[in-house]
Amino acid sequence: MSWFGFGFNAFGQICVQEKSVQEETSDAVGEVKVSVPVELRSHVDHSCCLKTCQIRASWSRRACLHESRCVWLAGFSASSISNDTRGCRDAIISESHLTLAFPDRIESWDVQRKDKTPLWSMEIIPQSESSGVNLPLVPGGYIASKPPIFRSLAPHLQAKSLALGGDHVILLTAPGAVYSWGLGSHGQLGHGGLVSEEEPRTVEALWGVPMSSVAAGGWHSVCISEGGDLYVWGWNESGQLGLPSRGLQKAPQQKKAQPTELSDVSTPEEEPHDGDKHEEVFISIQAFPALLDVNPSSDFQRASCGSRHTAAVTTSGCLFTWGWGEYGQLGHQTFNSLDEPRRVEFFKAKDLHVVDVVCGPWNTFTAAVKKGVLDLKNT
Structure with a gap:
């Protein structure tokens, strides 16, 4: 199994600047923005096994x-x-x-x-x-991202896994129920409002649908059902929910309105005729969990959230990413943001089966194996 990284690399989290490489290099090594998945190299002491498992x-x-x-x-x-x-x-x-x-x-x-x-x-x-x-869960509670480090949890919650967002928490119970608490200003708790919660509260919109995993980003949340469906809620300013984002729609329109090299006069866009007018629906905040449609239709097994982007792995080993992409954290070899899930073609082109994904706030790390090796393990 090999791990790959892409996105924000200002501190060498993905690849370390080599002494022989100049600061002006266009290679991935040493770049602040890495838009193409790069296989991680370990610089750990050789007395320690170099194979990364997490x-x-x-x-x-x-x-x-x-x-x-x-x-x-x-x-x-x-x-x-x-x-x-x-x-x-x-x-x-x-x-x-x-x-x-x-x-x-x-x-x-x-x-x-x-x-x-x-x-x-x-x-x-x-x-x-x-x-x-199973960190951040520990016996009797969980580890927070800021002091106090240890926070207690009631035993009746039967916590199975827990995800920490920017200022909110998503918890999955053994029976598959989802609880949330913390800051709710952007709908990230999934209770239908923008109110914060001091204590764990059931996400009632998901009640009766057993979940298998949860993830939390800056101000958004994701969970996967036992059937492989993906649910999203919270802030969608950068398309991190995979739903239509007004901010992302404005960007190409502004570029289109800029003067070209052939002309210093920009022409206004044509207004649609009365019969052609239709109201586009944009979602800035999704306060209730929404089932996300992905094309092509896929079942998901893992998901992770960055500050304003999301990544998910299908049962067939494909990686989909969407949301804020300014540092290349979507892996599509561009720095564009997306408000709909798109498959990362790098892994398919390399004949790699993605098995895990972990998002940092502004970057993404993915584990993958050669499909031939995976087939041998499954036989």
């Missing part, structure tokens, strides 16, 4: 969890973080702290200081080899 991302950093049970960081001030990660089973990274899950404990470290002791720690009952903590 990636977590924040705005300026990337954390790689290796099969040898150690964590390596890339990005801003990554070299200054030297705490021992051997034996780590899971990790999450934010702009303020790195949290590590070991078989017998949870530790959270301040990434901006060279502390010799964790900022917060908690002992847990040792787990078996086949089980473990």
Whole structure:
């Protein structure tokens, strides 16, 4: 399995600037914007296995969890973080702290200081080899993206997985119900209004439809049903819900109105005749979960949200992305934004089957395997 990255790379989260490469280079290495998926290269010490099994991302950093049970960081001030990660089973990274899950404990470290002791720690009952903590969930609660690091959760919620948004939380229960709480100013909680919630509240519009996974972005949310359907809600300013966005429709119109090199006079667009007029529907906020149609029709198994973009993997191994694309985080070899899901053709062209996706705020990381290798594993 290989991991690829694309999007925001100002701190070397995707690919590190080589000394022999000039700042003016047009190659992906060293560029702030990477629009083509680039296979990640590890610079971890060779005493540690280099095969990455999981990636977590924040705005300026990337954390790689290796099969040898150690964590390596890339990005801003990554070299200054030297705490021992051997034996780590899971990790999450934010702009303020790195949290590590070991078989017998949870530790959270301040990434901006060279502390010799964790900022917060908690002992847990040792787990078996086949089980473990599923961060940001921990026994009795979850790890927040800002202090207080530990937040408690009521046992009756039967939490299965949890996704942290900019200022909101989406929780999936064992029976497949979805709860949300936190900031609700852009409809990201899915309750039909713009009101914030201090305590977990059921997303009633999804009641009776068991969900298999949840994801949260800056001000939007996504979940996938057990049947592979994709539901979206929240802010759609950059098309991150895959629904018609007025902001994205204005951009091409403004470009069309600009003078060309052949003429310094721009002609106004023709007004449609009365019989041709129709009202276009744009969605800035979707306060209730909406079923997202994707062309071609697909069943989804994984999804992840950035600050203002979304990525999802189908059961057939295709990657679809949409939303804000200014840093190339959609992987379509452009810096355009999209308000409808589009398949990333890079992986199909390389005969790669996508198996996982993780979005940072402004970038995207994807795991893929050769289709021939996958076929052998399935036989």
